[in-house]
Amino acid sequence: MAPATESTGEEQRPPLPPRPSTRSASIDPNALQAHATTAVAPVEIQTLSFPDGSRGTFSSPGPKSASSPLESETASPDRKVSAIGADNDDAASVTSFAPTMRPAADIASLLAGEMNKRSPAWNLLRSQSSTVLPFERRRGNVDDRFADFEAEFAPLPDDTGGASRDAERLETWKSKLKHYMILSAAGKPIWSRHGDLGLINSSIGVVQTIISFYEGAKNQLQGFTAGNARFVISTQGPLYFVAISKLGESDSHIRSQLEALYMQILSTLTLPTLNNIFANRPSSDLRKPLQGTESLLSSLADNFTRGAPSALLGSLECLRLRKSQRHAINNTFLKLRSEKLLYGLIVAGGKLVSVIRPRRHSLHPSDLQLIFNMLFEAEGIRGGGGESWIPLCLPAFNNRGYLYMYVSFFDDVLGANKAADPISPDQPSAEQEIAMVLISADKESFFELKQMRDDVAQKLASNGSLTLIQNATRAGRIQTSEIAPGSQVSHFMYKSRANVQFCMASLEPHFTGLVERRRLMTVYHELHASVHSKNSHLKVLHCISEEATSLAWVTPVFEFYCVAGPNVSRASLTQGANKIIQWAKKEEERLFIIGGGVF
Template identity: 50%
Template sequence: MANNTSQEGSPQLKPDTSEETPPPLPPRPENLTFLAGSGRPQSSAGSVKGTQRGSLRPSLLQSKATTALSLEGSGQYTHGETISGSSTPSRQPSLANIGYNYMRSASDVDDTASIRSAVPPSESGVGDVESLLGDVVTERDQTAFESVASVRQDPGLFEETLFGDAAELEKEFETELDEIDELKTDGSNQESVMKAWRSKLKHYLILSSAGKPIYSRHGDDHLITNYIGIIQTIISFYNSADDPLRSFTAGDARFAILSRGYLNLVAISRLHESFSELRAQLEALYMQILSTLTLPNMERMFSSRPSTDLRRPLQGTESLLSALADGFTRGSPSTLLSALECLKLRKAHRNAINNTLLKCRTPSLLYGLIVANGRLVSVVRPKKHSLHPGDLHLVFNMLFEAGGVKAGGGENWIPLCLPGFNNTGYLYMYVSFLSASRDGVEVEERRTADGKGEGEVAIIFISANKEGFFELRQMRNDLIEQMSKNGSLDHILESVSQGRSSCTDILPGTVLRHFLYKSRSNVQYCMSSYDPFFSTPFSRRRLLSIYGDLHAQLHSRPVRLKIHYTTSTSYVALAWSSPVFELYCVAPASTSRAALAQAATALVNWAKRSEERLFLIGGAVF
């Protein structure tokens, strides 16, 4: 059982139900009228801004722009919720309601079913925070001390306590993304197919409000129909009382539910993920559907016929949904941080690329991007418009994860909706991958352990003009010619070939094994190389689970923490949040708190010195 130690005044003791068997959902009462009264226990649905059923615009779309220019009037996206200013206080259910809603693990900060205790000031006072981060904590930061630091001793995400039998789980994870055989008409393989389906650690299901299946990551209609019916019954039970169900736990599986208009999206996970993470993933899947159909088209179909089978208009895009879902299963820092990764380049080199983009720009261009290996190199955009992380996640997923566009070769002209820009209409995207045969560019085509090509460099132009293909093609040819002359292409390919730096390359002798650093103002992040400590998919999945836990600890409290420190038998981890940045880092368990604080401080100083290399600041603006 975890021992959460926070400087939050007097002790607040609440029952720890993480080791108990969750009770079943209550029986449906004969008289439903009492559910509307004040005596009804509140479910986990909560009436949180931006998450209600009637709100069709995803809260993920309200995140800040990917450049210095922010969307006016937007809220700040925080782990799947939209808030204004400070964090939205979470409701505190009574003890009787905890089991009714869902059982929460001790790793979830917003989860009330955990034990939090305060320690004497001598052990965790201001002096302790100063020793944790040295001279980084200023006198101003020491005000409102209850939000400054949290220290937790955790059994460890690498241990059996949270991951079960690690060896057995790793074995299951190796086949997690394998496809399941279809059921034969005679039912001869039903037992083996059902066993394979139940062995999956994570499922995504999308259904209409009428209960029609739309998408399932694993299994066909014959396999999932009964499960869809059960889930639809549970969702309808809560929706009938205007208290939509958002999440619950059954056994060792977590269920997160997102209702958006006529759609219900469900994530079922046996991995170590918070409900907030799962809901953010469902938001992204919803955005993927909007990017194909647009919101008005989808509303029109369902308003005229509520039992519409949405699989027909979505036919051919299942690979995009599956690629997105598989990325979440493997672990997605971009989705966790709601930010984009930028390719590290010298300031002068990036400026040269930006100037070249501006020089070659054509009147039809709305947005122009250069992307290498799924990392942003440069952006050209209008002065009063900016791109949103959710939109670019969808574009990058289409190009670098699903692989369908690149597999076609040559050039592509793709109509798509960018929900963060305008969820009511289509834009047109010109895509061209650099190739040695056509462009004379030596692009090494090889795959990395995380499935991305080291030499995949794409030119992306977005326009509102559906007749702008040839104009954008000419811009692409002019851009490649100019970048070849001034050496910009060589600089991009050199940076791609170098890959991410390891912690010891950045800070020789550091105790850190991995880190994530997010620039809050630019909504971009950088990270160290997974090698050599996290070279397998399962080890990376566990690492992202640690970061997900740290992120939840920082962002899910009514009063946001600045520092959270976690220890276990196999690692120590630190999360550090400021108005400028967020830092998440991991070190061996033998690392002292002082050594970890010193390493974190050095890393922050390095990031500040290297900011113009690590991040795309402003971009090329016209």
């Protein structure tokens, strides 16, 4: 009430109306209810959307919702996912989340105003949401982590020019978003992705001192955060592996990348050799034994920095072929097999086409990723062309000894037709090259494997199989619009857990640039980290941000991840996801190698 005025004979001023409360306690929780949102605890997560694209996430006591975004129209009372290539009893817990950018008082003032879901502006925005692609509508520097990402892989300036040049090189080194370092337990630098060891020697010394301090306290250091950078440390025998990331990746993802770098070293030295080097001289310099393999480490590290799907999912991508076509290729492989062959592979454009193997042995995906990195990412083998004979340790198969790998590209068979079409973003470096990889335990089997390669290549060329492989490689990945016409899903990844293989949509036309691809993979990394975190029991995860709407769905049979534009409704995203999953189940024998050729 307004204070009373003195009695002056004038009429007293009427009282002012009560001021609307801006306290969050005055907000009706039911007004904030997102009816399709389910929490994983007795606290219900509620998501409120505003016309300007922001989101507010709130929690209030209450029972869990009985609906799920992937349920059919007649949802079962116990909230179980309807059958979409998975068992009906696969329970789904759904959480919709986004950073809360506004205090409760600000939200209350918005609710009291005219900006609500019934306003014409809001309806117009919703009607146009399908035309907005992921990451297309950005506000200022909402996320400037990738502002200079295109310069991430550029080399540092040369070291000529004195102190000013050194300062420039150091600043450029610091500006990199992702660093990898390898050093020995004695503090000897071994390898660094960015910068020569002379430039960063002092930094490596600091890292070694910190790690040693924690080891002395019997409390091994796993990782720490400094500013906007995350440091992750992995100890592998006498070696320390360090990653410094400003890309917002989870520790588990970074740790798996460091494990792959360790596997790359073992593929060159074998575990006994590595241990023997440091057993007698802990201060040994490992740079000489690893000389010539720096490009393999660098290409592997750059692949991780770009956000490689195969590394994220721990699986391989296969070339999409008809079952009958793949069967014919496998049969040709098996009929012309050398007695000294252990494994045989045909690889095209970075994708697996065919594999033949002993009945009781199969190659681990991590070993195959090392082979793919050697063939299509590093310049060593592909740059030389022709054929190569390489002693190689496959650590997941046997980290104590060497196998021998014969590699040959089909240049002589494909001839002038090899690369007639423009290169698409789906083959950024491997392009359309087709290679045969033959692995043997016998170091004297080179000529037998060469003869096998010639016989198989001639047969595949004569029966048309090689042309089919070449055409499928040029066609690239399928677009989402071909699978689910009218769907608002812009991109997806689907992993078959039983086959440890995955497929994904074409990167064209929305994710053709390096930065756009990295943003896309960052969304997938965040989804994957959330559903696979140690204490998580989530099966379905729906995320809303100012840049994109995304979905993760994990069952014992498959893992599915997809991305759409901002403000795409959950129902629309779910409908598109269901169509894609049904297509993947139907096309399973074309998308994946099931069993392969066995002898």
